[in-house]
Amino acid sequence: MREVWKKIWFVLLHVLQSIGVLAFVALSWMAANFLTKTLYKVYGTPSSPYLVQMIDALLGVILFILAMMVLGLFIRPRQIAMMTSIIDAMRRIAKGDFKVKLDTNGKGRNEFDKIIQSINDMAGELGQLESMRQDFISNVSHEIQSPLTSIRGFAKALRNRDLSEEKREHYLEIIEGESRRLSQMSDNLLKLSYLESDKPSFETCRFRLDNQLRTVVLAGEPQWLAKGIQVDLDLQEIEIVAVEELLNQVWVNLLHNSIKFTPVDGEISLRLIATEHGAEVTIEDTGIGIKEEDLVHIFERFYKADKSRNRTAGGSGLGLSIVKKIVDIHQGDISAESRVGQGTRFVISMPYSFQQE
Structure with a gap:
């Protein structure tokens, strides 16, 4: 239901924008007509009706363009500021800063709002992926470090020539078990990596x-x-x-x-x-x-x-x-x-x- 209302509001907004443009054109035409009548009272009306219409139309177009230029002077700085903030956010994301949060009115009425919301969503998702990546690296490092420490310690102990045969066998069993554990971890990581790839193919x-x-x-x-x-x-x-x-x-x-x-x-x-x-x-x-x-x-x-x-x-x-x-x-x-x-x-x-x- 919410999506339906969004679509209705989007259509109404475009209709209102079209009406606003038509109203601007009408006002420009009325202003041009008022100015030409004033000039005609002072300097006289041209003899050709076609020339009168051409002057009215040309003046109306000029007034419309001037009005849009003046309006653009007020709107353009805001658009430039928004574009600058969007470009800056994209640069920060490209450098690995995923804490980007651009301000938006949250209404999504124009394309800038949609772009800003998309950038915020992208930064949030990339931040979560980076956090998961860091956790994964930390976990892998921790799991690998434990057996490596055991292997290094017991390998060093085996250098003791006074070590009994029973202890020597025990230490070798531990080294073998930790090596097996590392191998199993490597196999499991490769298996997970394959299963989580974009499009793994399987034979059913x-x-x-x-x-x-x-x-x-x-x-x-x-x-x-x-x-x-x-x-x-x-x-x-x-x-x-x-x-x-x-x-x-x-x-x-x-x-x-x-x-x-x-x-x-x-x-x-x-x-x-x-x-x-x-x-x-x-x-x-x-x-x-x-x-x-x-x-x-x-x-x-x-x-x-x-x-x-x-x-x-x-x-x-x-x-x-x-x-x-x-x-x-x-x-x-x-x-x-x-x-x-x-x-x-x-x-x-x-x-x-x-x-x-």
Whole structure:
């Protein structure tokens, strides 16, 4: 409704402007006619009616041009000032200053107001992107610095010739684990970069989603058996059209998290059901759970609800970000519920057929 009123007001404004121009022309013509009649009384009327009309018309045009020039003297300085402020703002934005805020009446009645509003919006969005970029660089630097510090410290300790063989093996295992963590972080960053590119291309295929989930669970059998975790499956036979490799990454990441944060002799359940709009996958565990204040941030890059545990387990805080991005690409939805000490449940809804945009 608001957009309709804006369009109506825009049309009325142009109509009023047209009426104003016509009124100006009429006034100029009347003024010219008044002046010529006054002159004719003094100097006499020309003998030719055609010449009278030509003089009236010419004088009317001259008066109209003079009036517009005088009006322009009052309007032009304001326009120049606005153009100067716009150019200055663009220069500041080009140099990386995104705190630009140009003043406007906010009514958007003319083109200058629209340009100013667009510049303000652009500066705001670029400022947010710059803030996200700085946060991303800070997070990456922090995550890389930790394993590098460990590798450097334990490599230095290995130079001690009096070090026992047992400690030497222990230090080498730590160095190997931190190196593996760096490699995984690099792979995840590259994957996120590809998924967030402008137009990533994917090859879709038709496959059984229940078979894919069952294969992922069997592949993780050594991990959940080592902790004595019981895994329950309740999978309906459902076929979907999607990017099989990407969805496989979703289930691997979620199952890996459930195994990692579920204590010994815990339980993990996977359920797959068909709904009206698509397939719904539920992954639930009896793990340590997530605090309510952390739950809203779990899909953010590098966010760790349990920082100490994630660090010892080799997590980088990118797994759930990748999961969320893949689900979004498939036009699906993912949500999480959790209670500390009771466990976490993820619900993923996927359409039966994925259509690339």
